[in-house]
Amino acid sequence: MASTLYKWAGLLFLSSFPYIFTLRGDFVFDDTEAIVKNKDVSSESWTDCFYNDFWGTNIKSNLSHKSYRPFTILTFRLNYIMNNRQLSALSFKTTNLFCHILSTVLVWFTYKIVVNIQHLKKHKIDISYFGALLFAVHPIHIEAISGIVGRADLLCGTTFFLAFICYDKAINSQKHSSLFMVVTIILSAVSMLFKENGVTVLGFCLFYDMIHNIKNKKETQIYKFCNKINMKRITILMLSIVFLLYGRWAIMGGTKPEFKATDNPAAFADSFTKVVTHSYIHFLNSLLFVWPQWLCYDWSMGCVPLIQKFLDHRILCPLLMYLYGIFIIRAIFCKQNKKFTKRILLLSVALIILPFLPAANIFYPVGFVIAERVLYIPSAGYCLMISFGLNKIITRFNKYKLGLIAYIILLLIYGLRSWQRSYDWQSEYQLFVNGMLVCPLNAKIHYNIAKVSDARNKTDVALASYKEAIRLYPEYYQAMNNLANLLKNQKKYQDAEYYLRSALKYKQDYPAVWMNLGIVLASTKRLKESEQAYKIALQYRKNYPDCYYNIGNLYLEMKKSENALDNWLKAINFNRKHELAWTNMIALLDNTEQLDRALQLIPNALSELPNSPLINFAVGNIYGKMDRFEEAEKHFLKAISLFDRKVQAIHYANLGVLYHRWKRYDMAEIMYKNALKINPDFKTAIRNLISLQKYKNR
Known part of the structure; x- marks a missing residue:
């Protein structure tokens, strides 16, 4: 009893403690698109996720990645609702960690079934438990646990192992075999709705059934594989696989996802390059099991250069892997090895290969090169093989202590690596920088570093990273667009225009580039060209509120006030929360003395954005002009409070003018002085303060 408690x-402990750092992290990388920006997570509808892909795009759309995981999205919704409809990374990450703990327990139970297949009573070590401990700490699981989108793999794994356990019950139970069979099919479907590769559990069950029947051949002198009951069970499995795969194909609308060469370069290469490079990628996946030192969140683009020549030394790596495979096959067919050894090897290899097949680029191309989270289930096969191998070595050489020390060292190495890697997943910046160390040739990593650096106001780093991304991938039009925006902010308009026009060479129908080109052209007073650029952007994207806002600004500069108002109104119609469009409309109506129109607009603006400092400040100006001093004061004070550290001299100065006109001279003087504390050279405040002091000293 005590021994069992210690095992538990x-x-x-080992399935939770190495990953504890990850709980302190934020939403990172894919989490932003799949959770933060995904309306299926936070909307009122519970059914939209069944019509959309994992990222919130209609599953039948040509733009969809065809990743259909509605049950995973439903768990995200539950997190969201249980946290008072707030997107808390801690809540999501805690759930992920719990899923891994549960999965580890189920892996232990799965190993018990596999190891006890011969009902052997004596092993030098507890193979199932040692394998489960290794699974608990393996660093390849970090991405699935720390990246919240990895929950798809965690829950797919949990239901995968649960389905297998039920199938074993279906084989061995006489009374409830049919019930367990039905539960197995249901769980496999559920697993597939968590993530696509969940359907492979039926293939693993089929393989296990064949092994199980061969085991019983001598016991009954009947080849149970041909037994009517077993044939019925196996037929049900095969029909279920066909039915689930057909259902998956139908859900996608009978179309395959369309990927870019940057997502998976080898898939778009010639036959030799494709086969050899994918073989090398399979080797890298295997290497990550054994020595998970080089972990990276994104292996796309140039992370793994294509093998295009027969003399490329990397071609030896898959050959070594295949030689090892031949060694395993030899061990399986070697007459000297016991059936127990052969079956453990067969099931370990099956557990590695079968769940990995959908991601292997064998049947169809996938949208990634290497994805560590897809190795979550296959790693169970690796851990079982290592534990079994350790038992064989200890048994053969009778070195229990030495073998145990080696195992503990491996456990510590994996555990410490998991601990270290979970720290990288706390923030995007740390994750991206670490990724650059592993994949310095991946342009997307440099692009992501640039985006995060820009958000952190590290402009020099952002500029350098965008340029490096473009150097590595000269057709990287997204990087060109973002780099141009940075250069535009530095008033380097000529350089900005160069990168924007370069981007258009590779992506003519990119509305954001046309809009940004319009902004740059307007900044250089080429107003007609700017107007044309904006109109082209709107041709490619009809509902583009930011573009309507910017063309409104252009018309304001061209002295076309009504055109400006019309376009700002269009921006608001497409985005009711467009703060700058509301602010500019109110300000323009204020400056053109159209106060009645402004008064009609104000309630709608405040209804949509009651806590906008810009809108409250603009409203304060309107009410001040109309001598509605108390209302103006209220909005000025609220604006200043909301601006907080970003408050400017003009905000205090305008409130000072209000008090000045209101004849609250002491308050006016205080506000003018506050303005001058922020900007001692603010002429309006200086002039008004001198005038006020002269008036008070008369």
């Missing part, structure tokens, strides 16, 4: 305690 050890398993629970």
Whole structure:
């Protein structure tokens, strides 16, 4: 009893403690698109996720990645609702960690079934438990646990192992075999709705059934594989696989996802390059099991250069992997090895290969090069093989202590690596920088570093990273667009225009580039060209509120006030929360003395954005002009409070003018002085303060 409790305690501790750092993290990388920006997570509808892909795009759309995981999205919704409809990364990450703990326990139970297949009573070590501990701490799981989108893999794994356990019950139970069979099919479907590769559990069950029947051949002298009951069970499995795969194909609308060469370069290469490079990628996946030192959140683009020549030394790596595979096959067919050894090897290899097949680029191309989270289930096969191998070595050489020390060292290495890697997943910046160390040739990593650096106001780093991304991938039009925006902000308009026009060479129908080109052209007073650029942007994207806002600004500069108002109104119609469009409309009506129109607009603006400092300040100006001093004061004070550290001299100065006109001279003087504390050279405040002091000293 005590021994069992210690085992449970050890398993629970090792499946949680190495990943504890990840709980302190934020939404990172894919989490932003799949959770933060995904309306299926936060909307009122519970059914939209069944019509959309994992990223919130209609599953039948040509733009969809065809990743259909509605049950995973539903768990995100539950997190969102249980946290008072707030997107809390801690809540999401805690759930992920719990899923891994549960999955580890189920892996232990799965190993018990596989290891006890011969009902052997004596092993030098507890193979199932040692394998489960290794699974608990393996660093390849970090991406699935720390990246919230990895929950798809965690829950797919949990239901995968649960389905297998039920299938074993279906084989061995006489009374409830049919019930367990039905539960197995249901769980496999659920697993597939968490993530696509969940359907492979039926293939693993089929393989296990064949092994199980061969085991019983001598016991009954009947080849149970041909037994009517077994044939019925296996037929049900095969029909279920066909039915689920057909259902998956139908949900996609009978179309395959369309990927870019940057997502998976080898898939678009010639036959030799494709086969050899994919073989090398399979080797890298295997290497990550054994020595998970080089972990990266994104292996796309140039991370793994294509093998295009027969003399490329990397071609030896997959050959070594295949030689090892031949060694395994030889061990399986070697007459000297016991059936127990052969079956453990067969099931370990099956557990590695079958769940990996959908991501292997064998049947169809996938949208990634290497994705560590897809190795979550296959790693269970690796851990079982290592544990079994350790038992064989200890048994053969009778070195229990030495073998145990080696195992503990491996456990510590994996655990410490998981601990270290979970720290990288706390923030995007740390994750991206670490990725650059592993994949310095990946242009997307440099692009992501640039975006995060820009958000952190590290402009020099952002500029350098965007340029490096473009150097590595000269057709990277997104990087060109973002780099141009940075250069535009530095008033380097000529350089900005160069990169924007370069981007258009590779992506003519990119509305954001046309809009940004319009902004740059307007900044250089080429107003007609700017107007044309904006109109082209709107041709490619009809509902583009930012573009309507910017063309409104252009018309304001061209002294076409009504055109400006019309376009700002269009921006608001497409985005009711467009703060700058509301602000500019109110300000223009203020400056053109159209106060009645402004008064009609104000309630709608405040209804949509009651806590906007810009809108409250603009409203304060309107009410001040109309001598509605108390209302003006209220909005000025609220604006200043909302601006907080970003408050400017003009905000205090305008409130000072209000008090000045209101004859609250002491308050006016205080506000003028506050304005001058922020900007001592603010002429309006200086002039008004001198005038006020002269008036008070008369």
